[in-house]
Amino acid sequence: MLRLPWFEYRSPRSVAEAVKILAGEGPQAMLVAGGTDLLPNMKRRHQSPKVLVSLRAVDELRKLNGSYGAGLTLAEVVAHPGTPGALRHAAAQVATAQIRNMGTLGGNLCLDTRCTYYNQTEEWRKAIDYCLKKDGSVCWVATASKRCVAVSSTDTAPALIALDAKVTLVGPGGEREIPVESLYNNDGIDYLSRKPDEVLSAIVIPSSWKSVYWKLRRRGSFDFPLLGVAAALKMDGDVVADARIALGAVASRPFRIEKAGEFLKGKRLTDEVIAEAATLVANRAKPMDNTDMDLYWRKEVADDFAGYALKELRGDDMGAIRLRTARYLPG
């Protein structure tokens, strides 16, 4: 089997203690929660931290009152009756049931960016002389690129961006709260604005949005997203009072499409309005050839998926398409 590198394991009981360990160990330490992403990555030598700081024993990260503790498992987030639509849809479609029982909300937000030239074993990457993201000098996706274009593959981040959520980061200097969108940089290597000695402790989600998340992937059973569309609306009767739409898996960060939100404001969700908004969304989807499936096709269907999301928010029954494309029906 693939072996893990050697590491020291620490198990703090509080966020403050975790922050202290991180500050003391410096960048050679990494946080681990469910481990569903980090441990396989370590086996492939994407990361070889000297110290792993486990968050499993930090009870305060598992709270669910007003805010969502970052240590809640994805399965717990899905099961919670108050979880807003987009987040529930997103969390429910991450990987498999087994992984959702281990993987956490905070872990999914901090998920390493992905790329078909990167998510390979050390031996495989040696055969291509490595790549820009790790140990090499060329980005094989775009050989002229000076920036790593690995893909942000978190499902929950676009959902939380659409929901106008904020994350709490606790560092040695205290707490700060930033919008979820600000947690990310459009850089496949330095993809998080979280500082190495900060712990992402909680997520605060305003409750006033009606929201959905649509995920494109090869298999309904499990797969990382090839496109994630999150949409949240505030309605005034049948007129859109406010709208937030976010995309995932088409850049190194998840991002909001302000233009589409602005366009929808004050309009009724007619087929024409939805089609135009979907086009505005799709124009911003610029997938690269570094995930599964045909690049041009992924670009072509972006407006369809944006349309599905808006139609579902309008109240259309989208169950059949949900089942066909994702084998998922929101409960």
Add this chain to the structure above:
Amino acid sequence: MNETKKRLDVIGKPRRRVDGRAKVTGQLRFADDLALPRMLHAKLLRSPHPHAIVESVDAEKARRHPGVKLVLTGQDFPVPFGIMPVSVDEYPLARERVRYVGDPVAAVIASDEQSAVEALALIEVRYKALRPVCGPQDGLEHPEPRIHDYGEQGNIHRNQAYEFGDVDEALRNADFVAEDLFFYEGNTHLPMEQQASLAFLDQDGKLQISSSTQNPHYLHRQLSRVLQVPESRIRVVATPNGGGFGGKCDPGGHEFVVSKAALVLGRPVKIGLTREEVFYVHRGRHPVLMKMKTGVTKEGKLTGMHLQTLLDGGGYGSHGPASTFYTGVLTPVTYHYPRFKFEACRVFTNKPACGPKRGHGTPQPRFGQEVQLDKIAERLGMDPLELRLKNLTKAGDLTASWLRVGSTGLEDCLRKVAEISDWKGKRGKLPQGRGVGLACSTYMSGAGVAIYWNKMPHSGVQVLLDRSGTVVVYCGATEIGQGSDDVLAAIVAETLGVDTGSVRVVTGDTGITPVDLGSYSSRVTIMAGNAAVQAAERLRASLAAAVCETLGTLPDRVVFSQGKVFAADNTGAGMSFVEAVTMAEAQLGTLSAVGSYSPPKPPGRYKGAGVGPSPAYSFSACVVEAEVDERTGWIHVPKIWMAHDIGRALNPVLARGQVIGGVYMGLSEALMEEQSFRRLPEKLSGALVHRAPSMLDYKSLTALDMPEVEVALIEDPDPNCPYGAKEVGQGPLLPVMPALANAIFDAVGVRIDEIPITPDKVLRALEAKAEGKAPRVGPDSYPSVPYPEPTFVLPPWEGGDGNESRKGGEKRAAAAVV
């Protein structure tokens, strides 16, 4: 067979498989579950280059690494191996050259796996990179550098041509000729169990290896060859395989490495391959480009076919010579082609070697054939079902290529699958975006000829009885999950009139069991099964002779049923099976019998006629329903119907499981599986790497993604088969891919002439259709392949005798004059 016994007690009854309990309770020990005291662990260093000369291997640092006991390199293995005698071209560890990324070059044996991994990084290998051959066309265009110094010419490994009757004439005389190009991407077996092996010296100092292999007998021979140790000093135990599908047929480099290390060190040595390594060992489905010309009359009768195939062989021969034949030879078994010609060429490329995967070489041309028939039906304005029914081969027919069809239930399969799927009510009548597609197939119940030339039986069985009433069955057949142990137990139990609970099956052990060639070509049920019938019948005859006087009847009037032995005309009296055994053992001594099986001689006598014949062919007909979203090309398959001519289902639960498993694998190939490779930009890199050697990124359906499958077993016992049972392990995979392609045409009117059929291809074809272009995605050209002059054989109905005909020579002479 005993005349007085008509009713079957065990055969045909749904039962739990005999190895089921151990499997569900986790008691079954796979190779990787094995551990021995003082066991060492091996890891392989693999080439990072697709094509290179190995200039030197310096292992000094690795040898000094803590925990390391031994480092092996190519220099330790001077003798090559190869599953087929015509392509012995592979070394356990590469000696002078590496031929794909992942080709093993050195091995470290250490006290633990971690130390072995660390030591691998200390081995210094100097390579001189060579230009990689990326595909068959590349190989045809670049005969140099040669990947192997043997083969036909340049990088062509095998090149062959056969013509059965004048096909040009048959095509000229047709009302029209359908001409199509198809491509079938390669894919791999993806068994759940990754290969593992444990080798050690037994109490007598003899080598024993327990390994996840489908073919312990062939591994036994190859170990003896490579290690230069007599076969009598080697014992191969095939551990229960967690799936094989053809991927564990070839001996693997790792098996030689642990065996050699155990011999050198005198300690047990184990290896377990990683999932990535399993992708490199491969031996899976060949990528095949095909050109198919078929002559048809206005009435829908086929007049002949000219088939050309081009195979991407990968870096080694493996089963390639057979695979190359199989891209042609079984094509004329389902439908009557008065004339048939096929040309096939396998090219070496710098990728993991391709070989046998479930259906071995035949799914690719079957896909083309069945899609082309659908196009022909469309052109004739005929129901594809009717076109097929019109052209079926019949029981006992010979094909133009001299294959004996034997029993066939294909017509019943077609009628049944049409009925249960409501074909007539659905075809062309479902709403836009929904459609149904139909396809047929056939497969061998065992290859008629062994992999190495010999006149001995293909399978042997020994049955041992004692006074406890226990029946022990010994056979070299290998359980790879397909249920071969259950087949043996059921056949022996039925023949001796006991239940399977009294039968213990000992299989796949060259130290104990009679030779069986292995679990490949769907041969175990018929070959080991027939041997088991013979052994059990011999024992039954002994028992009958011993007890008939007591029962007051003649030996052939003694009935064995449900643990009782009695006279046919006095069913009230009698004795238990145990009493009968006791009586016989007292009279005759220890009770045992052997049976063996050799397939009948094939009718074809030309050189090459050995590939394709089988004692019996299974047949399948499949309907797939598909829904296509015309805006996105998204494909959804709600249901699949499969009718399979199995002769007789020995255990209907297992038979259905095999059908559904075949459908699963076929649908997965049809929709997504691709063993494909990336060539990085030539100016910057020499890399040619597998795109996705992992369970996550090599896309394959999961159980959750499966649609409902409705199975109909068509049972008409075949006289060549044990209790009439034909194969079911491979056949039902084969029609799924073309049936899906045809369903997509019925749904949205576009043709996808290549596998896999993905949403982007469907959308591209739909866009072409909207623009008024040909509504098709598939290959658009076929390269110039230097096929040889064909071996010409006259079909049986043109006065042929199964030999190569002089007419071929005349044709050649005529061509020379022109």
